[in-house]
Amino acid sequence: MPAPAGRARHVLAATAVAVAGALAVGTAVAAPSPAEAGSTLGRLAAAKGRYFGSATDNPTLDNAPYTAVLGSEFNQITVGNTQKWQYTEPSRGQFDFTQADRIVAFAQAHDQVVRGHTLVWHNQLPDWVNDVPAGELLGVVRNHISAVAGHYRGQVVHWDVVNEAFEEDGTRRQTVFQQKIGDGYIAEAFKAARAADPHAKLYYNDYNIDGIGAKSDAVYEMVKSFKRQGIPIDGVGLQAHLILGQVPSTVEQNIRRFAELGVDVAITELDIRMRTPRDAAKDAQQAQDYRAVVNACLAVTRCVGITVWDFSDGYSWIPSVFPGEGAALIYDENFAKKPAYWAVYEALGGTVTTDPPAGCAATYRVTAQWHGGFQAEVTVRNTGTTATTGWTVRWTLAQGQAVRSLWNGVLATNGQEATVRNAPYNGRLAVGAATTFGFIGSSTGTNPVPAVTCATA
Incomplete structure (x- = not known):
C-alpha cells in the first residue's frame, strides 16, 4: 500500500526483539502505576515476545517532535517507501540505497528491528521494468532481489518479498510479473530472497486478507503449496488497512489457520480510518477496533508483531486516497495520544492507575x-x-x-x-x-x- 506522507546489525530469531524505551519517567499528581511509568508500546509488546512498531518515511526524519516519539515508543520500524524498486533501482543495474539506509541507521541507533518493504510489487516501479522483454524479466527480478536483500543482509529481520499479488476474488493480479513470467514468479522471488539473506524471515504481504474470504483463501492455498514444495516462505503479512467498526470477526481464526501451516503472521500496516472530523463516539469505536486487532494477534503465539502504518494522523496516507476520511492512527496530528493508543497500551498489558x-x-x-x-x-x-x-x-x-x-x-x-x-x-x-x-x-x-x-x- 502507499507509504506514509546504522552501524549495529540485528538478527531476530522467532519473536525475540530489541526494545526501544524511554530514558526516564516521572510521577504525576495522580500517581501512575509502575506499568505506565516505565512502559512504551514497544516495551509492553516485547514483554509478550512480540514487537509493536511503526512505518516511517524519509521526510519525517527531520521533524524533531516526530522522531522523539518514533525513536522511543516503538521497538520496530518498517521502511515505508524507500526500499521499493523505484528508489533502490531507478535505472537498470544502478542501485541507490541512500534514503533507505538513513531509516535503517535511525532504527539501529534506537535499538529497533527493521522490516524490509518490499522487494517485488507492481506499484512504484520505474518505467524501465515494464519494458524488459519477457525472457529477461525473471533474471532482472532475481538480480534486483539479490542486490537489495543482499545490501541489507543481517540488518532486516523480515522482508515483504512479494506484495499484493492477488485480486479480491482470489485470482492472480495481472501485473507485469504475472503476465511476463507467469505463476512461478512468486516462488522464484522467495528463492532469490533466501539466497540473498538466509537469516531474514520471508513474508508474503497483502491487504484485505485480514479475515477469511476469497482473497485470503487464495493466499492460504499458495502458502500451503509452498510449504509442501519446500519454497522458503516464513510468514504472511496482514496489512489491516481497516474501516471504523468493520474489523473482520474472523481475524483471529484467520491468523490461527496460517500459523497452523507453520508460518508466522504479522499485522504489517495497521490503520483504522473514519469519516472526518473525529468525535468522541468515533474515537471510542476506533479504540475498541484497535483493541480487537491487538487481542487477535496476542491470542496466537505465531503472530509475532504489529506495525501501524505511521503513528500520527498528520503523516497518514489515508486522506490523500480516501477524501473525507482519515484520523486512522493512534496519535493525532499534534503527536497527542488518542484513545486508540491507550486501548493498544492496555491490550498489551499496560495499566493506568489514577485518582x-x-x-x-x-x-x-x-x-x-x-x-x-x-x-x-x-x-x-x-x-x-x-x-x-x-x-x-x-x-x-x-x-x-x-x-x-x-x-x-x-x-x-x-x-x-x-x-x-x-x-x-x-x-x-x-x-x-x-x-x-x-x-x-x-x-x-x-x-x-x-x-x-x-x-x-
Whole structure:
C-alpha cells in the first residue's frame, strides 16, 4: 500500500526483539502505576515476545517532535517507501540505497528491528521494468532481489518479498510479473530472497486478507503449496488497512489457520480510518477496533508483531486516497495520544492507575538525552468524569535545567518553576483521553526527573 506522507546489525530469531524505551519517567499528581511509568508500546509488546512498531518515511526524519516519539515508543520500524524498486533501482543495474539506509541507521541507533518493504510489487516501479522483454524479466527480478536483500543482509529481520499479488476474488493480479513470467514468479522471488539473506524471515504481504474470504483463501492455498514444495516462505503479512467498526470477526481464526501451516503472521500496516472530523463516539469505536486487532494477534503465539502504518494522523496516507476520511492512527496530528493508543497500551498489558477526583494526571519522561541537553515529553490525561476545557501542568526545574523550546503547550517560567498550559487546540479532553506536549531542555547537572502536578480548568 502507499507509504506514509546504522552501524549495529540485528538478527531476530522467532519473536525475540530489541526494545526501544524511554530514558526516564516521572510521577504525576495522580500517581501512575509502575506499568505506565516505565512502559512504551514497544516495551509492553516485547514483554509478550512480540514487537509493536511503526512505518516511517524519509521526510519525517527531520521533524524533531516526530522522531522523539518514533525513536522511543516503538521497538520496530518498517521502511515505508524507500526500499521499493523505484528508489533502490531507478535505472537498470544502478542501485541507490541512500534514503533507505538513513531509516535503517535511525532504527539501529534506537535499538529497533527493521522490516524490509518490499522487494517485488507492481506499484512504484520505474518505467524501465515494464519494458524488459519477457525472457529477461525473471533474471532482472532475481538480480534486483539479490542486490537489495543482499545490501541489507543481517540488518532486516523480515522482508515483504512479494506484495499484493492477488485480486479480491482470489485470482492472480495481472501485473507485469504475472503476465511476463507467469505463476512461478512468486516462488522464484522467495528463492532469490533466501539466497540473498538466509537469516531474514520471508513474508508474503497483502491487504484485505485480514479475515477469511476469497482473497485470503487464495493466499492460504499458495502458502500451503509452498510449504509442501519446500519454497522458503516464513510468514504472511496482514496489512489491516481497516474501516471504523468493520474489523473482520474472523481475524483471529484467520491468523490461527496460517500459523497452523507453520508460518508466522504479522499485522504489517495497521490503520483504522473514519469519516472526518473525529468525535468522541468515533474515537471510542476506533479504540475498541484497535483493541480487537491487538487481542487477535496476542491470542496466537505465531503472530509475532504489529506495525501501524505511521503513528500520527498528520503523516497518514489515508486522506490523500480516501477524501473525507482519515484520523486512522493512534496519535493525532499534534503527536497527542488518542484513545486508540491507550486501548493498544492496555491490550498489551499496560495499566493506568489514577485518582479520579483529581481530574487530571500528568506523566513526564525523558525521550532523548545528550551532553548538556535533553528532550522530554509530558502526557496529560483526563482522569475525571467530564470533559476538560483546559489543563495546567507544573513542575520545578532542577538547578542547571532550563526549557529552551516547547511545542503543543504554552510555557511560563518563574525562577525554577515551570508552568505549561494547553495550546488553543488541545485543552478539551474527553473522559479518558490524553494529549502530550514536549520540549527541548538544557542541563548542566544530573538532569533528574521531576514530580509534576496537573490541574484542569
